[in-house]
Amino acid sequence: MKFGILVNEGPYNHQATDSAYQFAKAAIEKGHQVPRVFFYHDGVYNSTRLTEPPQDDRHIVNRWSKLAEEHKVDLVVCVAAGLRRGIKDEVLAPGFRISGLGQLVEAGIQYDRLVTFGD
Amino acid sequence: MSDVTGGIDMDDETEGVVKKFMFLNRKAPYGTIYALEALEVVLISAAFDQDVSLAFVDDGVYQIVKGQHTKGIDQKNFSPTYRALEGYDIEKLYVEKESLEARGLTEEDLLVDVQVVDSAAMANLMAEQDVVISF
Amino acid sequence: MLHIVNKSPLERNAVDSCLRLATKGSAVLLIEDAVYAATKGTAASAKVQAAMANLKIYALAPDMEARGVAGRVMEGVNLVDYSGFVDLVAEHKNCQSWL
Structure with a gap:
């Protein structure tokens, strides 16, 4: 099955982006496809490479990048x-x-x- | 690339497919940006010839009350846009009766023509959608 | 339909609205702060318990564990992990998030 995902909140501030990532990862592990994740509202902040979390925390941005690289997930940031x-x-x-x-x-x-x- | 379709070229995979899309609005305007950015998606969706409807539930009904004047907070008053939706062939606007009543509002307080439906009818409308996007 | 809720019922009205607008036989998945709605002994427990007559209630176990409430889960709530979350979305024709 193909799942599209919409992320509306920024990283670290709200768990939404973590839940979205865990969902995407679980879906792919089960053999489904996640062809696209769309980032809207403050969700667009998930995309910036300037993000530098503390060493002992998860790197939300890199986690998305890795998912895109390994599973061909199209990470789309809303232009407006x-x-x-x-x-x-x-x-x-x-x-x-x-x-x-x-x-x-x-x-x-x-x-x-x-x-x-x-x- | 076309601006009208929000950056995509219509291709074979979307052409001819008509799904029931509902945009569910449950948040008041201005306090957060969700209502405005929801409206932007609704306008783009019009270019895709889908079966689009809007639902206003809970504080979402405040998005379409008459008499919004935003000069004093220096934000754009986007409420007239709801009246322009008809021009985009988006004509299915549903408002939950219970949400209106809980806020002391009636249909006369709204700035656009809507269908006021009770909770049971709204629940059925939601259940029959293919895609529900909520903000 | 699968309804996904992520708000505490003690702070916001998303759980109430979901229970009001979910048709009989629908599934409700409680995630993030909504997992408090899956616990017993709260001011919201009775209405969630009552809703089980018409709806199937699920809660995301990792979110309950993270919040220290895994031991307080209400009887009748089905616990799932992220894999189960994916199954629920796949099994239902459509889904809706009560943000």
């Missing part, structure tokens, strides 16, 4: 929400790309399920 918050191409971590909200609607149309994580 990103521009509002200073997220541009030059700060993106590997695996992320900036595009329009159409990518979210398209995920809803093409995939079997769309699961939202937010506040």
Whole structure:
């Protein structure tokens, strides 16, 4: 089955992004596909490579990048929400790309399920 | 790439597929950005020829009350956009009766034509969707 | 339909709204702060217990364990891990998050 995921909150502030990641990881381990994760609202902050958490904490941004690299997950950051918050191409971590909200609607149309994580 | 479709080219995989999309609004405007950014997704969805509906539940009903004046807080008043949805062929706007009543509001307090439905009807509408996106 | 809730019933109305708008036979999965709704002895326990007559209630075990409430789970609540979360989404035709 193909799962699209929508993440609406930033990293560290809200558990939504952790839950989304755990869900994506579990889905892939079970043989499902997660073709795309769409980052909206403050969720766009998941994409910045400037993120430097303390050594003993999880690295949420790198975790997404690794998932993208290993399982071909398309990490899409909303352009409008990103521009509002200073997220541009030059700060993106590997695996992320900036595009329009159409990518979210398209995920809803093409995939079997769309699961939202937010506040 | 097309601006109208939010950065995607319509391809074979989306063409001809019509799903029931519901955008569920449960948050008041201005205090947080969710209502405004939800509206932005709704407008984009119009370009995809899907069966789109909007639901206003809980504090989401405050998004469409008349008389919003935002000058004093220096934010954009986006409430007129709800009236423009009809021009995008988005005409299914549902409001939960119980949510209106709990806030001392009636249909006359709303700035756009809606269908007021009770909880049971709203529950059925939600259950029959293919995709529910909530903000 | 699968309803996913992530808010404490003692702080926000998401659990109430979900229980009001979930059709009979639906499933409700409590995650993050909503796992407090799966515990016994709270001011919200009675309504969640009552809702079990019409709905299947699930709670995410890792979120209960993280919050120190795994030992307080209410009778009738089904515990799942993330793998079970994925199964629930796959098994139901559609899902909705009560943010």
